[in-house]
Amino acid sequence: MPIKFNAIGSFLFATLFVGSVLAQDQRDIPFIAEDIHLGVASCAGSSCHGALEPWTNSTVLQNEYIIWEEEDPHSGAYKTLLTNESQRIAKNLGLDRAEDEDLCLDCHADNVPVERRAKGFQISDGVGCEACHGGAVNWLGRHISGEADHAANLASGLYPSEDPVARAELCLSCHFGTKDRFVTHRIMGAGHPRLAFELDTYTWTQPGHVAVDADYKSRKGNISSVQVWAVGQAVAVDSLLEAMLDPNRNRDGIFPELVFFDCHACHHPMSNVRWAPRDSHEIGPGIPRIYDANLIMMQILLQRIDPNMADGVAVKSKALHQASLQGYDAVINAARALKDATEGVIDQLASYDFTAADTKALMAGLLKEGLSGEYVDYAAAEQATMAASAMLQTMVDDGMISREQYVELSAVLNDCYSAIEKDEEYNPRQFLAALQKLQSAVPSL
Ligand code: HEC
């Protein structure tokens, strides 16, 4: 199916995004970009973003600092490094103090080089405003004076976090990692928690500090939860393949890097026996399998919007799984072939005009995959649950379901959330039952 653009969609696209967002696609994340970071204090004034209550007469909430400081785990990310848990991880890795190590600070703070820190900058602020919004040195002045609009701010170094591709790259740069910062299985073995991520769900559980109202949409576009979810999946797949192809990250001695594999294939109680075959990998019992939760989600997306590509990607995904039974070179070749097969998919999903019919079909696809046994692994069930959340959100936002229906369906989805609450106690049969309930609730749409 060709990429669809209706007239209004392409008009909005042309006026809102070309020149601002599209040009930013290549934008370096704030960690890498050259701009100087001023520090959280420069954003936190009570007449800036540190108001106690949202303003009624402003385009933005103005209390972003308070939300970040009081509710957002990013403000405590540095303090996490001072805990016994972090000190233990550091000790297990032969390091001195976690809070002095770039290895930890790179993700638990806005750890830009010293020459990119202005006078008021404090590393102890953790993942501060500029770690996501970009070094403010070139945009703060005009931004405060009210002279600059969003496009001018972007041109002076504000990071385009409203753009799903840019946002996915930003979040995953810490929530999965890049060539510059990465949580290896060694670090997890020392005690670091597993990293899980879904762009739409995590944007709102951060919690979000925006009100997506008419004014927001007129300034930044009306991007649905389904689209944000879709782009997040494609960028996650790309990040995984990139890491598998990176010789600095893809092995540890004679072993492959184990974070590319399904954690729970190795880590679950032996009394909780649950292995089941899956057509999409055909890896036998007792063998670790490559982590593929995002690939499963991308497959569901492609089956709807580009069935030809879906077929190619399915073949190459299975080939990657099979290559893991052969050896290092086979995996590299298969990962490269899969990367080639997914070439362009991020842009395709970012510019695709998702209709109500698409959202319905995607929900049906999501349920079908699950009921056919694709979610036997915990991570797939976890991704499927968050995907369903994003879909229900778009359904209510687009008026496909009423508020009441949304509340009812969310209550049904809660059974899926309960089934994934404790990863090590995950029981695929319990999840399947929850999915069946969701399926019988959904056709009434
Ligand atoms: C500079 C690195 C960095 C970036 C960029 C980043 N995060 Fe995080 N994030 C973290 C760290 C570190 C934590 C854990 C904080 C803690 O508890 O110490 C975290 C925690 C979270 C949590 C809480 C997770 C939980 O299990 O409770 C959410 C939600 C989240 N981030 C969402 C996002 C989103 C959405 C983005 C992109 C808009 C993003 N993050 C970008 C580093 C980052």
Ligand code: HEC
């Ligand atoms: C590639 C980025 C990255 C690196 C490097 C990294 N972390 Fe994390 N860390 C995260 C993210 C993201 C989370 C939040 C995970 C979640 O809840 O989804 C986190 C969570 C944690 C937590 C749990 C926090 C909580 O609230 O429960 C601890 C403890 C921790 N990290 C310590 C460390 C230490 C110590 C180091 C250095 C050895 C380190 N991290 C290196 C990204 C990173």
Ligand code: HEC
């Ligand atoms: C973990 C990443 C992250 C951190 C840290 C962060 N933000 Fe944001 N911020 C976002 C995302 C994502 C959005 C929503 C997308 C958008 O509109 O750019 C956003 C949106 C905003 C907006 C735009 C609201 C609108 O209506 O256009 C403002 C203003 C803002 N943030 C201020 C702040 C301030 C001030 C801080 C620090 C106290 C901060 N942010 C910290 C990720 C972050």
Ligand code: HEC
């Ligand atoms: C191929 C099997 C395998 C895979 C896949 C795997 N691990 Fe491990 N993991 C191990 C082994 C082996 C150890 C070492 C156990 C020991 O020392 O007792 C270990 C240790 C750990 C530990 C420390 C356990 C302890 O007792 O201190 C954590 C935490 C951990 N892994 C997390 C993960 C996460 C998260 C993932 C997925 C991203 C993952 N592992 C994937 C095999 C695996």
